[in-house]
Amino acid sequence: MSLNTTTHLNFRGNARAALSFYQSVFGGDLTVVTYKDAHSVTDPAEADQVMWGQTVANSGFRVMAYDVPSARPWDQGTAPFFVSVRSDSTDEISALWEKLAVGSTVIQPLAKSGWAPLYGMLKDKFGVTWVLDVAVPYKA
Template identity: 30%
Template sequence: MRVMVIVKASPSSEAGELPSTELLEAMGKYNEELVKAGIMKSGDGLKPSSTGLRVRFRGNERIVTDGPFAETSELIAGYWLWEVASMDEAVEWVKRCPNPMREESDIEIRQFYEMDDFAASDPDGKVAAHEDKLRASVAMQDSTLAPYLFFAGRCDEALEFYKHALGATVAMLMRFNESPDATPEGMLQKGFENKVMHATVQIGKLTVMCSDGCNDKSTFDGFRLALSLPSEDSCTGVFNSLAEGGKIDMPLSKTFWSPLYGMVTDKFGVGWMVMVPGEQSCV
């Protein structure tokens, strides 16, 4: 069951009085308990209504009114979104909350509608299917995508190479023999016990994940990593560094989309497109 837990505004919150250090710390501990319990999905405090706007709908009219708004008891000062088993559970958690205001205050619990509640108005399920797609789209907006490279037993060597060529930094590295879970028997090629199981590497603003893989059969086919640099000098330096021991597939040159662009395959078989971004234009 999804519920919104609403912290109602009070005279002090509408006056813009900030919580004390003690209250901030108490709320931090309370939120930590909610997160550990798997209940809290999100939550935030709201600035006073004096910083807000209200839009009234009257037929085709849209009338905008500046805050502050007079009905303090009807205003919201903050909220949480929780996933709970029942309203009783939500009430028990609310009772544990520190008083969020300097004076007496109220916290309201409201249950969300679910699509099943609208079944009578959506007999063929089209609206529900559309809402599912929208939720998936929203979730993807907060997703991250990172390349995962398998170096067939040469991951340590590759990491050292990228540190030199690209200024890469290793944020995390774990070897197979350091894994808290035993590797399934027969999964690893003999001699791979001390190889890199997983590493997280930062190259510029890109996070790259990499591993030795389970054997020496990995290849890099069908893709390239596109690396943009701010100047022609930096582009040339990185391109030449990546080409050491590798192969230049297209020398650096001017193109219609970039003042300097080239393609290189490094000595580990990873393909790169190295460039200086061109000016963007709208057609």
């Protein structure tokens, strides 16, 4: 038996745009099911919003998202979570950073740190905070 976890992001009306952007950064396949597709429309204005969606890449990257219906409470919060992307390749992390940084607010520029060859943090144009770093073995 195997088990994996997937980050599931909640949005209010822009889940499709976010998933498409992440696909442009990480590659892979985009799947979107709208409330209309699922025959679960409660507000006609939200029929084409994402009830369930995901971007999955061959690299192992996977993220899910949906649009929280207006009838449900939703608050993105200040820093409720970070999405961490790690690789053993500085080239891969640098390339992903360049794409993800478009339209973002850089919190910590991608650079060498005391614990990693590269580390950086940014908040993308959808309000999601990303941490990218090059993973190295931890030596206690």
